Amino acid sequence: MILFEEVSKIYAGEHAALKQVDFHLKQGEMAFLTGHSGSGKSTLLKLISLMERPTTGRMVLNGNDISNIKGDDIPYLRRHIGMIFQDHRLLMHRSVLENVGLPLLIEGYSRYEIKRRSLAALEKVGLMGKEDFAPINLSGGEQQRVGIARAIINQPPLLLADEPTGNLDPKLSLEILSLFESLNEYGMSVLIATHDLGLIAKMRYRTLTLKDGEMINDGLMRERNG
Numbered sequence: 001m002i003l004f005e006e007v008s009k010i011y012a013g014e015h016a017a018l019k020q021v022d023f024h025l026k027q028g029e030m031a032f033l034t035g036h037s038g039s040g041k042s043t044l045l046k047l048i049s050l051m052e053r054p055t056t057g058r059m060v061l062n063g064n065d066i067s068n069i070k071g072d073d074i075p076y077l078r079r080h081i082g083m084i085f086q087d088h089r090l091l092m093h094r095s096v097l098e099n100v101g102l103p104l105l106i107e108g109y110s111r112y113e114i115k116r117r118s119l120a121a122l123e124k125v126g127l128m129g130k131e132d133f134a135p136i137n138l139s140g141g142e143q144q145r146v147g148i149a150r151a152i153i154n155q156p157p158l159l160l161a162d163e164p165t166g167n168l169d170p171k172l173s174l175e176i177l178s179l180f181e182s183l184n185e186y187g188m189s190v191l192i193a194t195h196d197l198g199l200i201a202k203m204r205y206r207t208l209t210l211k212d213g214e215m216i217n218d219g220l221m222r223e224r225n226g
């Protein structure tokens with residue numbers, strides 16, 4: 001699903017945010033990406049989602065070599081990636097249904113189809129009945145679910161999440177993680193960047209660790225108790 005071969009990213013000002021990073025996330029796999037603040041987690045996700053370009057190295061996404069991809073091809077490839085952010089980036093005063101359907105509106109789908117697919121996505125994240133609410137009137141955990149519903153509306157094969165539980169308490173964080181697990185069981189590949197080592201330790205997933213732009217560990221952090 002994602003293959004990095006010796007990928008480096010040097011931002012203007014010559015700061016090396018990623019140094020010769022190698023990893024392979026297989027189709028249908030779920031993994032965590034961790035490391036201290038500034039270690040390069042967001043940069044790695046931005047390279048996968050084509051928001052930033054690598055300085056050197058080879059990147060393959062879903063069978064396509066994206067190392068030297070042309071600008072015109074980027075929107076098509078992005079459609080196959082669901083992105084989830086800590087601050088969920090919702091339109092707070094529009095309805096949940098409008099927020100979730102936004103990617104399809106941009107792509108020119110009919111109103112009927114947008115509503116049908118939005119309701120199906122809301123059902124997947126456990127938010128049926130909330131479609132007419134404005135996100136501002138929902139809890140933090142529910143708002144994050146709206147962001148997840150919006151990310152999966154195109155049924156992307158890959159879901160990238162950047163600190164998706166950063167604003168949530170431990171119980172809600174686990175609920176969001178269980179939601180990612182259920183999406184992974186539907187077959188989506190999932191990569192979750194997080195600082196939350198406690199949360200990682202509770203789950204039994206492969207964990208990629210970055211330190212100062214280098215991939216220093218790739219494996220299970222700890223077995224789940226019981």
Ligand SMILES: Nc1ncnc2c1ncn2[C@@H]1O[C@H](COP(=O)(O)OP(=O)(O)OP(=O)(O)O)[C@@H](O)[C@H]1O
Pocket residue numbers: 011012013015016017035036037038039040041042043044
């Ligand atoms: N657009 C940019 N221009 C220059 N330097 C940048 C840019 N974006 C990130 N950096 C630098 O690259 C390094 C890695 O940043 P990145 O945001 O990828 O880290 P992170 O692990 O996601 O951090 P955090 O957990 O705090 O979000 C940092 O030193 C950061 O200052």
